[in-house]
Amino acid sequence: MQTVKMVITGPFSAGKTQFISSISEIDVVSTESKLSSDAEKKEKENTTVAMDFGRITVDEDLVLYLFGTPGQRRFDFMWEILAEGMLGFVVMVDSTKPETFREAKSILETFRAYAPTPYVVAANKQDHPDAWSTDDLRIALRIEEGVKLLPCVAKDKESVKSVLLELLYSILETMDDKA
Amino acid sequence: MPIKGELRDFSTTQILNLINLAKKSGTLTIFNAQKSGVKEKVNGKDRERIDPGAERAKVSFKAGKLIYATMQGQEGNLVSVLNKAGKLTDEQARIIRERAKNTSDKALALLLINANYVSQNDVLNSVQQHILNVIYALMSLNEEPFRFEDDLAPDPNRIHVPIDLENVIIEGSRRIKEIEELNQHLPNLDMALRFPENPKEKFKGIHLSVEEWRVVSFVNPKNTIRQIAKANNMSEIEIRRIVYGLEQAGLVELVKPAGMEGAGKPGSPQQGNQQRRPVQKPQVQKVVVNRLIDKIRSI
Numbered sequence: 001m002q003t004v005k006m007v008i009t010g011p012f013s014a015g016k017t018q019f020i021s022s023i024s025e026i027d028v029v030s031t032e033s034k035l036s037s038d039a040e041k042k043e044k045e046n047t048t049v050a051m052d053f054g055r056i057t058v059d060e061d062l063v064l065y066l067f068g069t070p071g072q073r074r075f076d077f078m079w080e081i082l083a084e085g086m087l088g089f090v091v092m093v094d095s096t097k098p099e100t101f102r103e104a105k106s107i108l109e110t111f112r113a114y115a116p117t118p119y120v121v122a123a124n125k126q127d128h129p130d131a132w133s134t135d136d137l138r139i140a141l142r143i144e145e146g147v148k149l150l151p152c153v154a155k156d157k158e159s160v161k162s163v164l165l166e167l168l169y170s171i172l173e174t175m176d177d178k179a
Numbered sequence: 180m181p182i183k184g185e186l187r188d189f190s191t192t193q194i195l196n197l198i199n200l201a202k203k204s205g206t207l208t209i210f211n212a213q214k215s216g217v218k219e220k221v222n223g224k225d226r227e228r229i230d231p232g233a234e235r236a237k238v239s240f241k242a243g244k245l246i247y248a249t250m251q252g253q254e255g256n257l258v259s260v261l262n263k264a265g266k267l268t269d270e271q272a273r274i275i276r277e278r279a280k281n282t283s284d285k286a287l288a289l290l291l292i293n294a295n296y297v298s299q300n301d302v303l304n305s306v307q308q309h310i311l312n313v314i315y316a317l318m319s320l321n322e323e324p325f326r327f328e329d330d331l332a333p334d335p336n337r338i339h340v341p342i343d344l345e346n347v348i349i350e351g352s353r354r355i356k357e358i359e360e361l362n363q364h365l366p367n368l369d370m371a372l373r374f375p376e377n378p379k380e381k382f383k384g385i386h387l388s389v390e391e392w393r394v395v396s397f398v399n400p401k402n403t404i405r406q407i408a409k410a411n412n413m414s415e416i417e418i419r420r421i422v423y424g425l426e427q428a429g430l431v432e433l434v435k436p437a438g439m440e441g442a443g444k445p446g447s448p449q450q451g452n453q454q455r456r457p458v459q460k461p462q463v464q465k466v467v468v469n470r471l472i473d474k475i476r477s478i
């Protein structure tokens with residue numbers, strides 16, 4: 001059986017869990033692992049790292065896994081492990097929260113440096129009245145013209161489907177280039 | 180859709196860049212920052228929530244050009260503007276205010292020009308200076324809530340003077356005092372610069388300083404910003420300020436240095452020279468991707 005994976009990343013509260021939940025055939029598993037450094041043990045505090053995990057089964061011999069990245073910057077090292085072998089990634093942005101745009105761009109650049117795989121940017125929460133338009137977000141986040149920036153409502157399955165499809169089309173295109 | 184935010188997250192310069200590139204028409208309102216005393220979590224850190232207080236300034240744009248601006252406490256009517264610019268004495272201003280109470284600025288301008296009080300240039304220059312004074316004052320704000328509304332036009336009774344935003348952005352970046360803004364914006368001096376697609380068009384009518392021209396003359400994807408600074412004997416802050424202004428004005432773009440694809444790692448976390456394992460590209464065939472596409476379409 002072949003498994004392939006895609007990574008759903010973005011700042012805290014961008015809608016990663018929602019995005020994966022809307023399309024996953026299993027309940028999104030939040031694998032919670034308690035991490036604590038010696039220093040933290042001394043301070044008697046534990047930090048929980050939750051990682052979202054969803055699945056789409058194509059048939060007996062092909063399964064797609066969707067991994068959501070934990071939001072906190074401190075766990076960057078987990079991102080790199082997640083990025084390994086991914087087919088592509090989605091950067092989720094909360095279009096209503098400009099205070100997270102800088103962080104979103106920084107996460108995008110970090111992932112881009114991990115792997116030369118295709119990616120799309122999902123301008124999430126477009127159903128919200130305070131959402132910035134995709135055109136404005138492209139300028140605000142400085143997304144190059146060749147990169148897809150897609151309107152998204154993570155609560156809506158059709159919207160999630162179209163974001164994943166656009167990513168898959170981009171992946172196909174890079175394969176055509178090489179042929 | 181209105182654009183809402185706070186200047187601490189998205190600066191005046193960035194807003195002007197957005198309006199310029201998107202050729203927007205509408206009005207930007209900046210509110211006083213009202214500290215709420217309530218904490219909010221942003222990107223995993225606590226900070227104090229800021230609520231919009233009273234209106235502080237209004238700036239209007241048409242097709243990506245600045246056309247009018249007013250600020251609380253700075254009268255924007257023509258008589259005050261001409262008075263402040265020294266084109267009307269206090270006494271003249273007082274008399275005109277009394278006599279022309281309900282006259283629009285445009286009508287008043289015609290009257291004053293016809294009566295040889297002032298020239299048309301006096302009017303345009305004074306209004307332009309007023310608008311620029313407001314906008315430069317706004318550029319030193321760094322936390323206030325803002326809101327941009329499309330289709331919200333400025334007071335039609337006022338005189339509107341179209342001003343290109345590129346020069347405003349560059350001049351504004353010369354005045355930035357907060358080093359932090361420059362640092363946040365340009366985290367990696369190992370990036371290179373290149374010109375946008377139609378540089379001739381973009382540079383038309385731009386007033387650059389000698390230092391800015393020196394940087395421009397080194398723009399080439401082969402030169403990192405750090406190298407340009409070194410060649411010109413500039414400090415990090417100097418080069419950051421100049422590149423910030425040029426970039427926000429759309430005159431240069433940041434790129435990975437040529438021949439170093441992947442090596443620049445823009446914005447990657449501060450782990451510096453720590454070696455990374457090269458990430459394997461997945462060995463996936465086209466047929467697999469097509470099967471995924473069919474599956475997702477069918478969900």
Ligand SMILES: Nc1nc2c(ncn2[C@@H]2O[C@H](COP(=O)(O)OP(=O)(O)O)[C@@H](O)[C@H]2O)c(=O)[nH]1
Pocket residue numbers: 010011012013014015016017018019068071124125126127128152153154155156
């Ligand atoms: N209005 C709206 N809210 C959303 C959308 N997607 C997610 N949310 C909400 O945003 C919050 C954060 O979503 P979550 O998936 O937990 O974000 P995560 O931290 O990236 O995993 C939750 O309250 C969601 O219900 C959307 O498309 N529209």
Ligand SMILES: [Mg+2]
Pocket residue numbers: 016017018052068
């Ligand atoms: Mg989550």
